[in-house]
Amino acid sequence: MLLWIILSLVILSLTVYILQILALRKKLEENYTSQYYPPISVIKPLKGLDDNLFDNLESFCNQDYPEYEVILSLQDYNDPAYRVAEKIKNKYPELVKIIVDNSSNALNPKVKNMIAAYEASQYEHFLISDSNVCVDRNYLRETVILMTPDTGLVTNLIKGVGGKSIGAIFENLQLNSFIILSVSFLDKFLKMPCSIGKSMLMRKKDFEEIGGWNTVKDVLAEDYIIGKLMHAKGKKVVLSNHIIKNVNEYWSLRRFLNRHTRWAKIRWRIAGAKYFTELFSNPVFLSLLVPILCGFSKIPILIFVAVSILKIVLDVYVSRLINLPKSFSDILIPVKDLITAFVWFIPLVSNKINWRDNLYIIGKDTVIIPYERNFSLRLLYNKLKEVLTT
Amino acid sequence: MLLCDFHIHTKYSDGSVELRKVIDIFGQAGFDVIAITDHVVNGDSMIGKLAYKFRLTVTEENFNEYMENIRYEAERAWNKYEMLVIPGVEISKNYISSDRSAHILILDIKEFIPACKSYEAIFLEAKRQDAIVVACHPHNMKGEIRNTLYLWNNRDKYEKYIDAWEIANRDDVFSVVSLRKYPYIANSDFHKPVHLYSWKTLLNCEKTASSVKSCIRHNKGVAITLFRG
Numbered sequence: 036m037l038l039w040i041i042l043s044l045v046i047l048s049l050t051v052y053i054l055q056i057l058a059l060r061k062k063l064e065e066n067y068t069s070q071y072y073p074p075i076s077v078i079k080p081l082k083g084l085d086d087n088l089f090d091n092l093e094s095f096c097n098q099d100y101p102e103y104e105v106i107l108s109l110q111d112y113n114d115p116a117y118r119v120a121e122k123i124k125n126k127y128p129e130l131v132k133i134i135v136d137n138s139s140n141a142l143n144p145k146v147k148n149m150i151a152a153y154e155a156s157q158y159e160h161f162l163i164s165d166s167n168v169c170v171d172r173n174y175l176r177e178t179v180i181l182m183t184p185d186t187g188l189v190t191n192l193i194k195g196v197g198g199k200s201i202g203a204i205f206e207n208l209q210l211n212s213f214i215i216l217s218v219s220f221l222d223k224f225l226k227m228p229c230s231i232g233k234s235m236l237m238r239k240k241d242f243e244e245i246g247g248w249n250t251v252k253d254v255l256a257e258d259y260i261i262g263k264l265m266h267a268k269g270k271k272v273v274l275s276n277h278i279i280k281n282v283n284e285y286w287s288l289r290r291f292l293n294r295h296t297r298w299a300k301i302r303w304r305i306a307g308a309k310y311f312t313e314l315f316s317n318p319v320f321l322s323l324l325v326p327i328l329c330g331f332s333k334i335p336i337l338i339f340v341a342v343s344i345l346k347i348v349l350d351v352y353v354s355r356l357i358n359l360p361k362s363f364s365d366i367l368i369p370v371k372d373l374i375t376a377f378v379w380f381i382p383l384v385s386n387k388i389n390w391r392d393n394l395y396i397i398g399k400d401t402v403i404i405p406y407e408r409n410f411s412l413r414l415l416y417n418k419l420k421e422v423l424t425t
Numbered sequence: 426m427l428l429c430d431f432h433i434h435t436k437y438s439d440g441s442v443e444l445r446k447v448i449d450i451f452g453q454a455g456f457d458v459i460a461i462t463d464h465v466v467n468g469d470s471m472i473g474k475l476a477y478k479f480r481l482t483v484t485e486e487n488f489n490e491y492m493e494n495i496r497y498e499a500e501r502a503w504n505k506y507e508m509l510v511i512p513g514v515e516i517s518k519n520y521i522s523s524d525r526s527a528h529i530l531i532l533d534i535k536e537f538i539p540a541c542k543s544y545e546a547i548f549l550e551a552k553r554q555d556a557i558v559v560a561c562h563p564h565n566m567k568g569e570i571r572n573t574l575y576l577w578n579n580r581d582k583y584e585k586y587i588d589a590w591e592i593a594n595r596d597d598v599f600s601v602v603s604l605r606k607y608p609y610i611a612n613s614d615f616h617k618p619v620h621l622y623s624w625k626t627l628l629n630c631e632k633t634a635s636s637v638k639s640c641i642r643h644n645k646g647v648a649i650t651l652f653r654g
Binding site for chain 1: 453
């Protein structure tokens with residue numbers, strides 16, 4: 036009986052996975068046309084050295100686009116990214132501005148980085164783009180096409196490229212399966228607004244109408260909150276099928292685990308009970324339950340192996356869809372799926388996150404509170420004080 | 426100040442990364458000056474013979490190809506990243522005893538120098554080529570079974586030939602160099618990408634090979650920094 040229940044879950048999970056692939060296919064088939072090319076301020080918050088940083092930044096300076104500016108924003112002249120930013124500015128002096136400012140009191144370090152750059156930007160349309168993103172020459176043209184009058188935010192699909200270390204390989208496998216597929220599925224079939232912080236194009240007017248930086252300065256998932264508020268305001272949040280590259284070459288396994296634990300905690304805080312449905316997009320993990328619960332005999336192990344092979348085949352197909360070259364690292368897909376299944380459980384027992392060298396506690400709607408030693412005791416003390424003084 | 430690393434290995438010896446990729450790793454990270462310094466190992470000891478057997482050394486036979494490829498990559502690095510690439514080698518006299526072993530960087534090398542020559546002969550040849558001589562990791566390093574102590578133990582004899590001593594190498598700092606007031610630089614001894622994050626040299630000079638060499642020789646406007654990503 037148990038075997039049949041788990042088997043049904045595995046089949047359901049594979050079906051959901053195939054539906055997600057269908058969603059991606061449909062997304063990639065979309066075609067848009069427009070001749071609307073407003074001037075754009077590209078804001079790139081920098082912190083530390085990302086893999087391929089020079090090329091990532093340079094790819095924004097070689098856009099086939101009539102009028103735009105690139106603003107590189109940092110909090111500190113001693114940041115190693117500052118030297119790279121300076122070299123880019125020297126190479127493209129007309130196009131690039133560098134803003135160094137640490138005056139904001141925002142808790143979200145990325146938002147803290149961007150506020151001064153936003154104020155220094157000159158155009159009505161602005162695009163927030165992470166430093167680990169590399170784009171093709173037609174990126175701005177193909178993204179802005181979707182910025183119709185009723186649209187508040189345009190975001191892009193992402194794919195991971197360049198993995199050379201084990202952490203980077205896992206990172207890219209996860210981006211090129213779970214992340215790209217769930218985003219496409221939410222957008223295409225569930226019609227849910229889905230914004231990705233790696234690339235967000237907006238109008239200043241709309242952004243300020245939803246409260247501007249003040250509404251997102253102390254939350255972890257500023258991209259999600261911006262998308263949610265735009266949607267609530269009646270503006271469309273649109274996912275472009277122009278895929279941007281997230282270059283991850285030399286990540287450590289620890290960094291991979293840290294990022295996906297943080298993202299899992301964000302999803303848990305945002306989705307609540309719906310977070311449990313995520314397990315259905317991990318057929319490898321579900322099929323491992325067969326031998327664990329029914330014994331490590333021939334048939335349960337065969338089921339696990341068969342599902343793992345099928346998952347590899349499906350993910351290789353997804354790689355083809357998004358124009359990734361063949362890679363031997365694809366055989367690590369089941370290992371990556373089992374690691375991410377383990378990561379999935381962490382948000383259920385911990386709400387502490389480490390981001391850009393800062394420790395936070397993550398609350399409802401991803402509101403962040405700086406983590407201090409004896410955090411729970413302090414919280415209890417503050418509550419007691421509040422009760423006694425009111 | 427120019428951000429510099431003068432001690433970098435590639436697949437020409439025991440590094441794990443191809444020359445072209447090494448150039449890109451440093452270029453992408455915003456470096457101003459680097460030196461490629463693959464090992465030239467002595468063939469007169471057991472350890473040296475193994476290095477030849479496993480092709481972990483630049484040899485007289487492939488030296489010209491090595492230099493040609495560095496020159497090609499140097500041009501690419503300058504055009505793309507405005508990064509100066511200086512050709513070099515690390516003369517590696519390896520013996521079982523740490524007291525007999527020594528590694529010497531020859532920066533801006535022009536012709537092959539065999540590692541089995543005497544120390545004096547190597548230094549004089551380097552001077553003839555107007556190259557910079559650096560004593561590498563001259564003192565005990567944490568976690569190393571075999572150190573390179575020969576030059577430090579014989580410093581009174583050789584200090585006149587040495588333009589700079591490595592005061593820091595990767596994560597180690599050799600305070601003895603500063604106590605003796607020797608001219609200094611700091612390097613990563615890069616073998617794999619994670620070594621990018623290590624001690625480096627900052628130079629206050631023009632971004633040309635001659636200015637960089639002069640700055641190291643006179644050891645004015647030199648600082649070290651622990652580079653973290």
